[in-house]
Amino acid sequence: MKRIALVVVVLALVVAVALPPLFGARARAITDxxxxxIGDAFAPYGTLDVSLEDWDVGWYSSTATASIHLDFAGRPDLPAALLDVPPFNRTFPQLVTLHHGPIILPQAGLGWGGVELAIDASVVPELEGFQDATGVEYLLRLDILVGFLGGASLAMDVPAFVYEWQDTRFDFQGFEVxxxxxxxxxxxxxxxxxxxxSVSEQGSQSVTVxxxxxSGTARKDLRILQLxxxxxxxxxxxxxxxxxxIPANFDVSDIVVEGGIEADEDSYVVTGSFGVGEVGIADLRLNDxxxxxxMRCGPETMALISDSPYDVGALDPEVQAALAEALLRERFQFEIDRFGFRYGARSASATLAFEYRGDELPDGVEVGGTMDLALLEPLVSARVGMAFHKELMGGLGVDQLDGWVRILAxxxxxxxxxxxxxxxxxxDSGTLTVNGEPFEPWALLGLLSGL
Structure with a gap:
């Protein structure tokens, strides 16, 4: 038992005394x-350089000065809003504290060491007035675990606060990531x-979110490096x-946006969806x-899309033509699963489904501006279903549409x-049907032309 106790004591001393400096050195190297x-991954969008310098190395912890440089200049393909952002250069003395491992963080697990930092008035003197007014101890806190396997876990939070100036009140309920x-x-x-x-102005309007x-996950594609x-x-x-x-109160609830890209052996599938529980503008209601x-496309098309800038118009005309031709040979689907609308006691509902099967175009067909559109007709199918109250258009005061509705009825x-x-x-395949019966669209134009 004495030997076991001695071994335990020795191991404890090694962990507590000998290992922290070694773990700290490893954590600093991995952090750098x-x-x-991160800077390399950000390179396509701009210049991001974050460095930790002037390390003050201790036995159980180290501190460092953080330098941050962010610049979107030289990336003309980015959105104009980003190009107008001025360069950011700032140095924060002794901002970062690295606790040497072995260390356990509550939200991250076991690692070589833990990095923590807090942005407050001691780091940014301009925040002193803000902290005095809101009573918060810091504006932002960040904890990072440098893992044994070289990965990292991050936890960041901004505390809740209320800030008032003149007749305006800003109530923030906190942020965590x-x-x-x-x-x-x-x-x-x-x-x-x-x-x-929420942002509210006394005696005027307020905005509440x-x-x-x-949430999201991402992994680098093995075929297209930038994807x-x-x-x-x-x-x-x-x-x-x-x-x-404001002219009318506005209220929208239960907004859901989803999207993703997945790959199989010979193609990529891009998906996206958007849903809203209810939108209210005065007496109008969009519900459910x-x-x-x-979109399903091949690796060549996806590579063209990945290489394209945000502003497609900035592409060389030949590249634009190649991208358009590639997209015309792929498959697209768009659906509105449900759409509900209500005005008072009058309501409407609709569904829509559209599919374009460009992958069925024969290989010998030339795709371009002179392409015969008749070749595309067999590749398109669409369906629209709707139901609406007979007096809906009249109730909305849209007399022109109300007149068209009566003629169609x-x-x-x-x-x-x-x-x-x-x-x-x-x-379907160039054939138009209305309520199951073949229909000539030119006849509809003739019916409505006299209104």
Whole structure:
């Protein structure tokens, strides 16, 4: 027993005394490498250089000065809003503290060491007035675990606060985000939450945004180096604009946005969806809206898309033509699964489905501006279904549309179903049908031309 106790004591001394400086050195090296990798990954969008300098190395912890340089200049393909952002250069003395391992962080696990930093008035003197007014101890806190396998986990938070100036009040409910990356930067994950915020002006309007949640995962593609696979989701509980200073109150709830890119052996699938529980503008109500988009394409097309700048118009005309031709040979789908609309006691609903099968174009067909559009007709199918109250257009005060509705009803194009009109339109391989019957679109123009 004495030998076991002695071994335990020796091991404890090694862990507590001998290992921390060694673990600290390893953690500093990995941190520098991770920061360099972040800069390399950001290179297509701008210059991001984050470095830790002037290390004051201790036995159990070290401190360093952080220098940050961010510049979007020289990237003309970026959105104009980013190009107008001035360069950011700032040095924060003794900002970063590195706790030497072995260390355990509550949200991250075991690693070589833990990095922590806080942005407050001691780092940014301009924040002193803000901290005095809000009572917060810091504006931002960041904890990073440098993992045994070379990866890193990050936890960041901004505390809740209330800030008032003149007649305006800003109420912020806090911000949290967690992220992780593997040793090579090939896999990343993130999730976070903003508790909500509101901006109100006394005697005027107010803007309220309730909880915002997001999450996502990404991994580097093995075939296209600049492409990331994976997906993400954004949820917004509610956005409301109210007050006497606006024409009508605005309220939208249960917003969901999802998207992603996945790959199989010979193609990529890009998906996206958007949903809203309800939108209210005065007496108008849009309720239960959901739409989705999907595209399947080959590696060549995806490589062209990945190489394209945000402003496609900035591409060389030949590259634009090549991209357009590639897209015309791929498959697209768009659907509105449900759409509901209400005005008072009058309501409407609709669905839509569209598919373009460009992958069925024969190889010998030339795709371009002189292409015979008749070749595309067999590749397109679409369907629209709707139902709406007979007096909806009149109730909205849209007299022109109300007149068209009455003509279409008289001609039997709109069918009666109780207090509603219904319509089912389908296009398949160039053939148009209305309520299951073949229909000539030119006839519709003739009916409406005299109104």
């Amino acid at each position: 490498a991770d920061l360099a990798a 967690n992220a992780s990356a593997d040793a090579r930067g090939q896999h990343v994950g993130i999730d976070g939450e903003i508790g909500g915020f 309730n909880r915002i949640d997001w 990331w696979l994976g997906g993400g989701r954004l949820d917004i509980d509610r956005i409301a604009v109210t007050g006497d200073g 809206f959901a739409a989705g988009l999907a 008289q001609e039997g194009i709109l069918r009666e179903s109780g207090d509603d009109y219904t319509l089912d339109v389908e296009l």
